[in-house]
Amino acid sequence: MPETTTVGRARLHTAWTWISSVQVRLLMALGLVLGFSAVGTAAYWSDSATLAGEIESGSLDLQLGARNPETGEVQWSAVGLNQNWNYSVQELDNVAPGESVAKELHIRNAGTTPLTFTAAGSSSTDALNPHLTATMRLGGEASNTGTREEVNRIGTCTAGTATWWDGHVLSTTPEPLTPGNAPVTLAPNASIQVCMVAGLSADAPNEYQDKSTMLKIDFDAKQVGAP
Known part of the structure; x- marks a missing residue:
């Protein structure tokens, strides 16, 4: 065999060995890259929770x-929101x-x-003005004497702590019911009388006969702290 051929084959063998070695190194390098990639896609633990609580609104209900x-028990009316009440026991007929009359x-x-x-009192008409008068006492107790038939009824308020209206x-x-229209505070389940x-009036002239009107008190309630 000629020497040139032997030398050529030796060089070819050396070149192939070098190429194979490069492929192995590339494959090894690629394997390392893939290995790191696999580590990067690992999952993370996770959890979730929900906090729930009941919220209930309060209520505001001013009752009269x-x-x-006959029984001496207090009977409540104007129950619920924005209710009216005709206080019939406050009526004074054939006066x-x-x-x-006191109630x-x-x-x-x-x-x-x-x-x-707060509250404001008025009459439905001016038919008896200025001779229809009213007195109101906080905490007072009502008492009445006389009869309709004898035309000598007199109502009075005794005891109590403060006069809201006086004649x-x-x-x-x-007109405001409380002095200076000062608000009155009531806690839940609290009551006042x-x-x-x-x-x-005793000096009402004859032209006020056969007249009638209605006493009216408007109450306005709101929660403590409201403007």
Whole structure:
């Protein structure tokens, strides 16, 4: 065999060995890359939780009541929101000059939210103005003497802690019930009573005969802290 051929084959063998070695190194390098890639896709642990709690709104309910003359128990009316109540026991019919009637009015917070209230009193017409008057005493107790037939009814308020109205003239212009229109605070389930005396002044002239009107008190309640 010629020497050139032997030399050529030796060079070819050396070249092939070098190429194979490069392929192995490339494959090994690729395997390392894939290995690192596999580590990079590992999963992370995770968890979740939900916090739930009940929220219940409160209630505001200003109620009015009167004492049953037969049982002595307070019977409540104006139950619920924005309710009206015709206080029939406060009516005074066939009234003559100087007569009056006294009744208790009970006010309570039947809701779960502390409240304040203000009130304004008026008459539905001016038919008896200025001779229809009213007195109101906080915490007072009502008592009455005389009869309708004898035309000598007199109502009075005894005891109590403060006078809200004192001989106040009733007209169609509403006037604050409490001094300075100061709000009154009532805690949940708390109640107060006031005594009202309404009557015709003793000097009412003849032209006020056969007249009628209605005493009206509007209460406005809101939760404590409300503007």
